[in-house]
Amino acid sequence: MDLDLWTEKYRPPTLGEIIGQESIIESLTKFVENRNVPHCLFSGPPGTSKTTAAMAMARDLFGDTFDRNFMELNASDERGIDVVRNQIKNFARTMPAGNAPFKILVLDEADHLTADAQHALRRTMESYAGSCRMILICNYSSRIIPPIQSRCAIFRFARLSDDSMAKRLKYIAKREKVSVNVNGHKAILYLAEGDMRAAINLLQASASAGEKVDDAVVYSIAGRANPKAIKEMLDSADVNYEDALEKLRVLIYQQGVSPVDLARQLHREILKLDISENQKMLILERAAEVEFRIGEGASGEVQLSALLAHIGLERGKS
Amino acid sequence: MNHKNLPWPELHRPTSLVQLAGNVDAIRGLKEWVQSWIRGSPTKRAALLIGPPGVGKTASVGALSHDYDLELVEFNSSDKRNKGSIENQVWKAATQQTLDGRLRLLLLDEVDGLSGTSDRGGVGAILKIVEDTVHPIIMTANDPSSPRLKDLLKICKVFKFDPIELNDMVAVIREIAAAHDSTFTDDVLEGIADRAGGDLRAAISDLETLFVSGRTSDVGLPSRDVRREVRDAFGRLFMTTDPEAARRVVSELDIDHNQLLLWLEENVHLHLTTLEELDQGLEYLSLADLSLGRIWRRQNWKLLAYVYDFLAIGVSASRKVTPYRSVEYSQPSWPMLIWRGNRKRDKESDLLLKLSRIASVSKRRAARAYRDAMFEMVRQNPRLKEAFSDWLEVKEGFFDERSSRH
Known part of the structure; x- marks a missing residue:
């Protein structure tokens, strides 16, 4: 078995192959056709093709001269004000290679640049706009200082829909000759919550366990409980506490789900319970406290059983 | 590279004052100030242009130099601007005559962007140059409340630039x-x-x-106006009774949890008008705040999901009696505090980096083993403040803020 990371192996090299984000991709494609790209700010949650889109656009634009005209600085690099004043400025002010109209510099996780560094960036963006265009990538554009936002075309990437993610996952599974059944797909989508990177990683991890991937494999690889099991546990909380506790113990000790992850999943299911909004919020208050206590070193089993008892109380009222 | 290829904001940068849009009074005042220099009798030797991004501050300086035939020399934050480099380069430009005897116009762009550490002593050096200059100096800044501007405001003629109509x-x-x-x-x-x-x-x-991109409609263009975006989102948030919808509204909003908390704190009372509603809504705000505090203390980011629930569902579901109405939301009055908090974290991170280099340990260890010990020493013996702050190149006040919290 090869050791490729599927997230890299199946990173779409061109704009045309990117799934979802249709209107953004359409604009970027037009940028490439017109060979003119403004400074851009890509914001959005993780795993929504921001970096992929930036690289694909540069590749479409530059072709063979991609390596010489493209630079990416990501969060692992040191990125104080000196990097902006030296490294970035040097890259930005030299002429593009070949017949490229300009170079492209991608600043991944730009919201982690210090405020000082962002200030130093703003004039560089204007002074060397002729030779270099920047693409800033971040989770929240509000963490980028206003003068930089003012210099950029802003694109907001939304979480990917389950449909478009499923399509891509099926494609990858087929190429890798992994068979994933319907429940396996559902499980991956449930756990990935719109994050394509997480979904592909989970698919690869699940596939490494065997050629057949179903929901049981996915949940056990992810170290999570099947939402069905959680729901059953919640359903018995108000009628039969012993039964609920038994189910909790099976999840923790037999299936090896960590109490913290379990608390998170409970959190998701609580919102779906058929009780009033007020009751839900009262339970959530407890849940937050329980997670905090577990983080402080309290016993997961004791804390979660206390939470189950409280859920039982609230459900019993309605 | 050709001229046509420039991004439009650069391509269409105004070259003459008549092309500038808006801010008529500020630009007229600026003209008069430059004319007073040309006559040789300026009342103030430097001007400070304050205003939000993209309203024509830098553009008006370029246009001034064109219209009055002044030699423009620009220093901006992409250059190093500490005491030494300002004293050296800017001082030369400010005190020496031009070759052809014209006036020189010095532009110090983005003075509120002077870095606290690597541009140390920058403001002091600027003050000195303003005293000695024989040429007009114009500075620009975005944030009127920036502590870096405090001394500059006193010696400069200040022109306020407003958002363009x-x-x-x-x-x-x-x-x-x-x-x-x-x-x-x-x-x-x-x-x-x-x-x-x-x-x-x-x-x-x-x-x-x-x-x-060949589009003919502005649909899908993201709003750049945070206030407007928040206004739309809050409208939907307080209108809905469905918790899933409330969550979705908040997760699509492009501001982070700290800002969201501030916006809600500033505005919840507009929707929660009875005592009970207010009590409940603010209790959820407080719980969200508590969770954020716990996240910071322990880096336990798992709690973040609850922060969003408390803010989205908790607060919006607290409206039980008051009918939904559309209201004008106001901007939080203290994001400055948060901003300063961030700056302090940056500073603290700088300090830890220095410590970790000196002691060749990780930043985390530097925090535990050295920083805390240093603050304790300073607390016991305040006279050490100066020695430590010189050694680590931080302001003495840095130690005050910390020790007062203990």
Whole structure:
């Protein structure tokens, strides 16, 4: 078995192959056709093709001269004000290679640049706009200082829909000759919550366990409980506490789900319970406290059983 | 590289004062100030232009130098601007005559962007130069409350630049669109201008985006005006009774949890008008705040999901009696505090980096083993403050803020 990371192996090299984000991709494609790209700010949650889109656009634009005209600085690099004043400025002010109209510099996780560094960036963006265009990538554009936002075309990437993610996952599974059944797909989508990177990683991890991937494999690889099991546990909380506790113990000790992850999943299911909004919020208050206590070193089993008892109380009222 | 290839905000940068949009009074005042220099009798030797991004501060300086035939020399934050380099380069430019005897116009761009650590002593050096200069100096800044401006405000003639009016913006971008042989309807142009929130550069950039991507409508263009975005989102948040919808609204909002908390704190009372509603709503705000505190203390980011639930569902579901109505939301009055908090974290991170280099340990260990010990020493013996702050090149006040919290 090869050791490729599927997230890299199946990173779409061109704009045309990117799934979802249709209107953004359409604009970027037009940028490439017109060979003119403004400074851009890509914001959005993780795993929504921001970096992929930036690289694909540069590749479409530059072709063979991609390596010489493209630079990416990501969060692992040191990125104080000196990097902006030296490294970035040097890259930005030299002429593009070949017949490229300009170079492209991608600043991944730009919201982690210090405020000082962002200030130093703003004039560089204007002074060397002729030779270099920047693409800033971040989770929240509000963490980028206003003068930089003012210099950029802003694109907001939304979480990917389950449909478009499923399509891509099926494609990858087929190429890798992994068979994933319907429940396996559902499980991956449930756990990935719109994050394509997480979904592909989970698919690869699940596939490494065997050629057949179903929901049981996915949940056990992810170290999570099947939402069905959680729901059953919640359903018995108000009628039969012993039964609920038994189910909790099976999840923790037999299936090896960590109490913290379990608390998170409970959190998701609580919102779906058929009780009033007020009751839900009262339970959530407890849940937050329980997670905090577990983080402080309290016993997961004791804390979660206390939470189950409280859920039982609230459900019993309605 | 050719001229045509420039991004539109650069391509259409005004060259003469008559091309500038808006801020008529500030620009007239600026002209008079430069004329007083030309006559040789300026009342103040430096001018400070304060205003939000994209309203023509830097552009008006370029236009001034063109209209009055002044030699323009620019220093901005992409250059190192500590005490030494300002004393050296800027001082030379400010005190020496030009070759042809013209006046020189010095532009110190973005003075609120002077870095606290690597531009140390920068403001002091500028003050000195303003005293000695024989040429007009203009500085620009965004944030009137920046502590770096405190001393500069005293010695400069201050000109306030306001966001550009909608009509002025529309006129400018219509002209630019025409220059590129493209026609957008008035609705689209107004849409662009409206979303830009008074930032003309952003409006021009958005116009270019639409033009280049071949779209004829401004639908889908993101709003640049946070207030407007929050207004729309809060409207939906307080209208809905469905928790899933409330969560979705908040997760689609492009501001982070700290800012969201501030916005809600500033505005919840508009929707929660009875005592019970207020009590419950603010209790959820407080719980969200508590969770954020716990996240910071322990880096336990798992709790973040609850923060969003408390803020989205908790607060919006607290409205039980008061009917939904549409209201004007106001901007939080203390994001400055948060901003300062961030700056302090940056500073603290700088300090830890220095410590970790000196002691060759990780930053985390530097925090535990050295920083805390140092603060304790300073607390016991305040006279050590000066020695430590010189050694680590931080302001003495840095130690005050910390020790007062203990």
